[in-house]
Amino acid sequence: MSAAPLKVGVVGCGNIVEQYLATLPHLADVRIVAAADLDPARAEAVASRIEGARALSVDELIADPEVDLVLNLTIPAAHDKIALAAIAAGKHVHGEKPLAATIEGARAVLDAAAEAGLVASCAPDTVLGTGTQTARVAIDEGAIGTPIAATAVMMTPGHERWHPNPDFYYQPGGGPLFDMGPYYVSALVTLLGPVVSVVGAASAVRSERTIGSGARAGEVIPVNVDTHVTGVLVHESGALSTLVMSFDTVASRSSRIEIHGTTGSMVVPDPNHFDGDVEVNVLDSDGWAVLPPAGGYVDGGRGIALQDFVATGGAPRTSGELAFHVLDVMESLIRAAHEGRTIPVASTCDRPAPVPLTELV
Known part of the structure; x- marks a missing residue:
């Protein structure tokens, strides 16, 4: 696991991303370095609001060596697909809930992460x-x-x-x-x-x-x-x-x-x-x-799990x-x-x- 700050690439820039953007830029140990979406304009809009962040395609972000962890904010049906691709590229992954749309997809994600020695964690972090x-x-x-x-x-x-x-x-x-x-x-x-x-x-x-x-x-x-x-x-x-x-x-x-x-x-x-x-x-x-x-x-918001990832040494x-x-x-x-x-x-x-x-x- 890389040292802080944890460098995060966001995949999925729909409605939910706004709640994460209210939190992540203010966390001392987390930095957003890239954003991607099937709609390039939405990725550009997110990246333009964060100093140093780049708008990439989904494949480019997952392959980017600067990204430590993929924040998976896609729709539930795509959760396991994006998570598995991120893990295959050597990235930790934290996703919106549920972990996958099916128990079989969720098991595949956990098994792949365990085999690769990577962390797969999941919202909600309201808890x-x-x-x-x-x-x-x-x-x-x-x-x-x-x-x-x-x-x-x-x-x-x-x-x-x-x-x-x-x-x-x-x-x-x-x-x-x-x-x-x-x-x-x-x-x-x-x-x-x-x-x-x-x-x-x-x-x-x-x-x-x-x-x-x-x-x-x-x-x-x-x-x-x-x-x-x-x-x-x-x-x-x-x-x-x-x-x-x-x-x-x-x-x-x-x-x-x-x-x-x-x-x-x-x-x-x-x-x-x-x-x-x-x-x-x-x-x-x-x-x-x-x-x-x-x-x-105190005063936590969506994405605080990534701070917890760092605080716990990669055991959120x-x-x-x-x-x-x-x-x-x-x-x-x-x-x-x-x-x-x-x-x-x-x-x-x-x-x-x-x-x-x-x-x-």
């Missing part, structure tokens, strides 16, 4: 922020006793209402579970440990969606995924997590995680965000109390193994929903190490 990490500290210190249950809810009317090119959200690798589920399942595994089995149900109430913004507003696109998924995750620890992910509802006032233990209950902020208040209510107390930040990267907490287990949990949940039975989760992973409270300077 590294002060919200989830403060909850992790409190759980580890016994603030709510032994965790026995959790609820995780995400409900929206669908991303086509705001995204100008939402097609991939409604194709395999998308849908509410595979799009938003990684945030919630990654947080649940970070807080409660790996999952051993799942049971669930799913539905899709509409076969088409209408784009609501941008140049394609009014265009109708097909739906080929489940758009409402619910299930129960059985953790190795014995805790039971109830998960609800939907693109079919209007809204929810509880896009958060609640964890209930033998002596108290906890509200964990929205795992799609890096911060937020952690609240605890323990037996015989005066009610809910907000905990001060006790862990995580958002590991490929964690991402693989999260994908396996989600695929198993869909199988359980369609087959009407409990499905064992074949994979496992270590519960990621906690992040000390860390100021970014």
Whole structure:
């Protein structure tokens, strides 16, 4: 692994890149050196905003000897293809979630990285922020006793209402579970440990969606995924997590995680965000109390996993193994929903190490 700064090449300059550009240029140990996209104009637009960065083709970026790590921000269907090409070229890779659109593609990425002695890690890195990490500290210190249950809810009317090119959200690798589920399942595994089995149900109430913004507003696109998924995750620890992910509802006032233990209950902020208040209510107390930040990267944003890559010597907490287990949990949940039975989760992973409270300077 090369010494800091970690030199990053960004592949995929669509909507999500803006959130990464709000973080990466401000990280002391990370430097963007190149950008690539199937649309050269989008790559040029990104590179022009970063001193010293170059706009390249995808093949040129992957082959560029100056690039240490490929940041893979392509659509889910291309995640494994780009990751495998980067690994074959001797690059570490960090990708947007999911690790791949299928468990087979994800396994191929992890196997290739292991054989090459390289790191394959994956979003979401929201779990590294002060919200989830403060909850992790409190759980580890016994603030709510032994965790026995959790609820995780995400409900929206669908991303086509705001995204100008939402097609991939409604194709395999998308849908509410595979799009938003990684945030919630990654947080649940970070807080409660790996999952051993799942049971669930799913539905899709509409076969088409209408784009609501941008140049394609009014265009109708097909739906080929489940758009409402619910299930129960059985953790190795014995805790039971109830998960609800939907693109079919209007809204929810509880896009958060609640964890209930033998002596108290906890509200964990929205795992799609890096911060937020952690609240605890323990037996015989005066009610809910907000905990001060006790862990995580302060003021973190998307891309903080690359700082964690450097800080941990190339062993980021958002590991490929964690991402693989999260994908396996989600695929198993869909199988359980369609087959009407409990499905064992074949994979496992270590519960990621906690992040000390860390100021970014």
